[in-house]
Amino acid sequence: MSRRLNEDVIKSLLLVCAFFSMIIIFLIIIFLFKEGLEAFTYTNVFDFLTGTEWVPKNNIYGAAPFIISSLFVTAGAIIIAVPIGILTAIFMAEIAPSSVREIVKPAIELLAGIPSVIYGLFGLIIIVKYIRITLDIPSGETILAGSVILAIMILPTIISISEDAIRQVPRAYKEGSCALGATHWESIRRIIVPSASSGIMASIILGVGRAIGETMAVVLVVGNVEKIPTSFFDAGEPLTSTILLEMGEAAVGSAHYHSIFALGIFLFVIVMILNIASNFWLGRGVRHG
Numbered sequence: 001m002s003r004r005l006n007e008d009v010i011k012s013l014l015l016v017c018a019f020f021s022m023i024i025i026f027l028i029i030i031f032l033f034k035e036g037l038e039a040f041t042y043t044n045v046f047d048f049l050t051g052t053e054w055v056p057k058n059n060i061y062g063a064a065p066f067i068i069s070s071l072f073v074t075a076g077a078i079i080i081a082v083p084i085g086i087l088t089a090i091f092m093a094e095i096a097p098s099s100v101r102e103i104v105k106p107a108i109e110l111l112a113g114i115p116s117v118i119y120g121l122f123g124l125i126i127i128v129k130y131i132r133i134t135l136d137i138p139s140g141e142t143i144l145a146g147s148v149i150l151a152i153m154i155l156p157t158i159i160s161i162s163e164d165a166i167r168q169v170p171r172a173y174k175e176g177s178c179a180l181g182a183t184h185w186e187s188i189r190r191i192i193v194p195s196a197s198s199g200i201m202a203s204i205i206l207g208v209g210r211a212i213g214e215t216m217a218v219v220l221v222v223g224n225v226e227k228i229p230t231s232f233f234d235a236g237e238p239l240t241s242t243i244l245l246e247m248g249e250a251a252v253g254s255a256h257y258h259s260i261f262a263l264g265i266f267l268f269v270i271v272m273i274l275n276i277a278s279n280f281w282l283g284r285g286v287r288h289g
Contacts, residue, residue: 032268036261048262054226056246056256063263065228069143069236070212070267072229073222076147077154077211082204084151085158086193089200092159093166094188112156120220123149128221137233141223144232149217154207161206165199166192202281209274213267215240239267 039048043061051062088108092101127148132140169192177187193200223235224245237245243260250257 036265038258039262042255061259066239070238072143073146074211077150080151089162116217120217123221145221146218150211158203161203162200165196169195202278205278
């Protein structure tokens, strides 16, 4: 009787914690939308998202430069991180001996634990300088520098989830492929990786969500110039940088203040869609498995 009572108490405690977490999330969402939607009393959604000028003193708020900068930085990070991450996951799951895996896996997990400001300082001192000298451009603070830093930051997410997805592929698939005469690499390329594609896709989507929402590391290396970038060698100012840099100087209740929250709404919606998509791909993989 006492044991059953303890189990009921623990279940009730866990339920309270779950509801408490949900309440916190809903309160954040309500606060964000309450403050951000006020911006559209000064302008409409289309003009806000497509406008190319951001001049708070004239009550002109166009978020296009920040949105495009975010897309550039995120796209660059994905182009760099996805091949490296997937190939590393394949190596860890299918090729590396256990002695090597025991060294590499903790190192990858350590990457996930490094504070983002440390990545930013590393990028500012090393990567920015390297880009400036190697490419012979006036400033190394570019979209490319932000992409490189973000690529390093999202590698643990892509590698860990992709490796788990590859390991979950039934060994009978590989054994059957090898029994039919396929080489080890052919089995990996044609059987194992396609079978784990749902988990790999989910890892990429989660990596995109991490990249597009990162702030501190990016703000130190991208130059923070309010203009629409035309290449990876231009400076830019992503959404997260704008929110960080301008929130302190915006008067509470002003159009500037509400417009910054509107940027937060747009960023929140993007990340929410990416999380839903990743859950869909993970669920798809479970159903197919």
